[in-house]
Amino acid sequence: MNDQEILEGIGEVARRHLGFTGELRPGQRLAEDLELDSLKMLTLAVEVENRFRICLDPSSEARIATVGDLAAEVGRQLERRSDDAP
Amino acid sequence: MSGDLTTLPELLERAAGHGDAGLRFVDGAESAGWFPWPLVRERALDGCGRLQARGVSPGDRVALVLPTSIEFFDAFFGVLLAGAVPVPLYPPVRLGRLDEYAARTARMLELVRATVVVTDRRVRRLLGPAVAAARPRLGCVVLDELADSDPHPAPGAPQDLALVQFSSGTTVDPKPVALSHRAVVAQTLRLKAYWPQPEGRTVDSGASWLPLYHDMGLIGCVLPALEHPGTLTLIPPELFIARPALWLQTISRHRATISPAPNFAYGLCLDKIRDEELDGVDLSCWRIALNGAEPVAPRVLRGFCERFARWGFSSAAMTPVYGLSEAALAVTFSDVAAPFQARRFDREQLARAGRAVDAADGVELVALGRPLPDFALAIVDDAGAELAPGQVGHLLVRGPSLMDGYLDQPEATAGVLRDGWLDTGDLGFLHDGQLYLTGRAKDVLILRGRNHSPHEVEDAVDSVAGARAGCAVAVSWLPEGDSGERLLLLVEARRDVPGSDYPRIARECAGAVRAAAGLDPDHVEVLVPGTLPRTSSGKLRRAETLRRWLAGELDPPAAVTPLRVLAAAARSRLAFARMRLDSDERS
Numbered sequence: 001m002n003d004q005e006i007l008e009g010i011g012e013v014a015r016r017h018l019g020f021t022g023e024l025r026p027g028q029r030l031a032e033d034l035e036l037d038s039l040k041m042l043t044l045a046v047e048v049e050n051r052f053r054i055c056l057d058p059s060s061e062a063r064i065a066t067v068g069d070l071a072a073e074v075g076r077q078l079e080r081r082s083d084d085a086p
Numbered sequence: 087m088s089g090d091l092t093t094l095p096e097l098l099e100r101a102a103g104h105g106d107a108g109l110r111f112v113d114g115a116e117s118a119g120w121f122p123w124p125l126v127r128e129r130a131l132d133g134c135g136r137l138q139a140r141g142v143s144p145g146d147r148v149a150l151v152l153p154t155s156i157e158f159f160d161a162f163f164g165v166l167l168a169g170a171v172p173v174p175l176y177p178p179v180r181l182g183r184l185d186e187y188a189a190r191t192a193r194m195l196e197l198v199r200a201t202v203v204v205t206d207r208r209v210r211r212l213l214g215p216a217v218a219a220a221r222p223r224l225g226c227v228v229l230d231e232l233a234d235s236d237p238h239p240a241p242g243a244p245q246d247l248a249l250v251q252f253s254s255g256t257t258v259d260p261k262p263v264a265l266s267h268r269a270v271v272a273q274t275l276r277l278k279a280y281w282p283q284p285e286g287r288t289v290d291s292g293a294s295w296l297p298l299y300h301d302m303g304l305i306g307c308v309l310p311a312l313e314h315p316g317t318l319t320l321i322p323p324e325l326f327i328a329r330p331a332l333w334l335q336t337i338s339r340h341r342a343t344i345s346p347a348p349n350f351a352y353g354l355c356l357d358k359i360r361d362e363e364l365d366g367v368d369l370s371c372w373r374i375a376l377n378g379a380e381p382v383a384p385r386v387l388r389g390f391c392e393r394f395a396r397w398g399f400s401s402a403a404m405t406p407v408y409g410l411s412e413a414a415l416a417v418t419f420s421d422v423a424a425p426f427q428a429r430r431f432d433r434e435q436l437a438r439a440g441r442a443v444d445a446a447d448g449v450e451l452v453a454l455g456r457p458l459p460d461f462a463l464a465i466v467d468d469a470g471a472e473l474a475p476g477q478v479g480h481l482l483v484r485g486p487s488l489m490d491g492y493l494d495q496p497e498a499t500a501g502v503l504r505d506g507w508l509d510t511g512d513l514g515f516l517h518d519g520q521l522y523l524t525g526r527a528k529d530v531l532i533l534r535g536r537n538h539s540p541h542e543v544e545d546a547v548d549s550v551a552g553a554r555a556g557c558a559v560a561v562s563w564l565p566e567g568d569s570g571e572r573l574l575l576l577v578e579a580r581r582d583v584p585g586s587d588y589p590r591i592a593r594e595c596a597g598a599v600r601a602a603a604g605l606d607p608d609h610v611e612v613l614v615p616g617t618l619p620r621t622s623s624g625k626l627r628r629a630e631t632l633r634r635w636l637a638g639e640l641d642p643p644a645a646v647t648p649l650r651v652l653a654a655a656a657r658s659r660l661a662f663a664r665m666r667l668d669s670d671e672r673s
Contacts, residue, residue: 019113031646032581035328037179038646039153039208042655045648058653063645070648 001078006071013047026068034067054078093242093267094166097274101315102127110319111155112336121156123315126163129156131237133164139235141224144169144242146201147250149222151175151191151209154322158298160229161204166248169240173198173250173262174299178212179324183643184654188215195220198250198262198493202227214658218665244268250493251301253411260621262493263411273414273487274309276458280374280422281314281344291317293342295326295333302379305415306346330355331363334397338367346376349383350556350624352390357555370398374422378407380625381523381541382452384428391425401425408454408521412508414487418463418521420455427453429517433604436524437536440478442515449542453520461485464507465515475516478524482507529628531562533571533605540628546602547577547595552587554578554615558595561632572608575599576631578615588612614642
């Protein structure tokens with residue numbers, strides 16, 4: 001899955017579960033630009049896990065402030081999953 | 087007023103005869119959910135049945151942790167119909183400080199001895215630690231997951247407890263304010279008298295973004311709409327904070343005649359709304375813009391009236407008011423049909439002698455109006471003797487909507503309620519029959535023998551470039567072994583300001599305080615936004631700020647990221663799971 005596909009998948013989650021309209025851009029900040037509060041942030045995280053069938057690691061030190069950061073973290077987890085695959 | 091003898095369920099019953107009025111909810115996409123009063127009651131009866139089947143009995147205290155939504159009202163009115171007592175608490179939607187949220191919520195659940203917590207699926211994901219600490223007997227529930235069952239409404243009496251709301255105590259821990267049906271209905275009737283009367287067939291409407299766990303939102307907006315009955319359009323508070331223009335757009339679109347907010351909201355509109363966001367907006371319908379719940383700044387009122395006149399806002403609409411949770415809400419109203427009044431008083435006379443003397447170059451204070459019908463005010467000295475008009479003292483109020491007391495706290499109640507008078511904890515004076523406030527008794531800055539209001543100092547830094555408006559705290563403290571009180575000023579920077587700018591902001595803040603208040607701060611510190619502790623309604627907590635600063639515990643909030651919330655949700659699941667294990671072991 002390439003970066004563009006990941007970004008589109010996150011956009012789909014945001015539209016379906018958070019009522020967003022339009023496209024997401026990597027530079028958009030989750031709290032400030034997308035106006036996500038704690039509950040919406042949680043919805044996004046859980047639904048992104050479901051959509052990509054990954055587990056985001058809460059103990060990771062990755063700093064996720066923007067849509068792009070989230071996409072990169074999803075990419076890392078997808079890679080890890082394919083590494084683990086037999 | 088003879089109508090005082092009724093209860094909230096009776097008001098709901100009456101409103102259910104009016105299908106042309108009700109509650110409307112606006113969300114981010116501005117689509118609106120519409121619930122006429124008959125439907126609100128029908129849903130409440132359903133909620134009542136489910137709660138009763140769960141075991142809720144008359145008199146039980148039921149905590150509601152719900153965002154602004156129809157689900158809040160299903161639970162609120164459902165609890166009332168069951169003869170139980172709703173206790174609205176704030177949901178964890180603010181970013182950051184989730185641990186602090188859990189501790190405070192647990193404390194509030196314990197203080198009211200909540201029988202059960204009603205929430206929704208999303209909020210429940212974060213409530214585990216609070217619920218596990220407080221252990222409500224009937225657990226933490228979502229209404230539509232409870233078994234459907236026939237409701238058996240249990241009508242209460244006017245003297246019964248109607249609801250508990252937490253005072254947003256800025257100086258102390260929040261206290262549970264116990265209000266009877268008699269008090270709440272008395273307040274509602276007096277507020278409703280200010281809803282403009284219907285013209286022709288139009289149903290008057292209000293609009294509010296105020297949180298429903300706060301007196302101004304619940305008692306100030308919802309209950310007058312219920313009694314009228316009129317239509318109230320509700321905006322989730324977190325949406326207003328993110329997009330203030332939505333408030334004005336909603337007033338315009340739904341032709342709201344009345345909409346209240348605290349002073350900071352008017353300031354936020356001034357700072358954040360861009361002209362192009364108001365294309366097509368017409369505010370001429372907005373006849374009463376109540377402004378209360380925190381100190382009213384003349385600069386903000388004037389700025390708001392001037393800026394938004396272009397979109398039809400009438401300066402006569404701006405109506406400063408005064409009230410407090412312990413009086414159910416409002417105590418004084420200024421003239422709703424006239425522009426607000428402000429006067430200048432001699433700074434030196436106020437600070438040294440506690441006397442209000444007109445002075446052209448003095449400190450400007452906004453008149454908060456006269457008591458509501460059947461309310462009375464008294465200004466007294468430290469010994470309780472009544473003072474003459476123009477003298478600053480403790481403000482006491484009397485009236486038909488005072489609280490029964492702080493719930494289960496007789497000592498704290500005796501400290502503020504004496505012989506039918508409520509000590510508000512505020513300092514002020516009367517001038518031409520109008521109330522003016524000078525500060526909170528517990529927050530007064532005592533510097534070199536003079537009393538200063540912290541607002542005077544805090545408001546001065548609003549004009550400094552890079553300082554976050556309304557986010558400064560001034561406190562005085564006596565360092566150990568020192569002979570005189572020191573003035574400490576803590577200021578949050580704006581989000582877009584780099585740390586390298588902080589020293590410049592500190593210097594300019596000190597200068598602004600010298601110029602405006604004639605005081606020299608001993609220490610000025612510029613902080614990352616979100617560092618200062620606030621109450622649930624967003625007011626700054628001065629005493630707590632000083633305590634943390636002295637203890638070196640004044641830390642910025644951790645940025646909330648998807649990973650951090652996932653961690654919080656995992657802790658919450660674990661807490662719920664442990665609770666279930668424990669109760670399985672016990673049974």
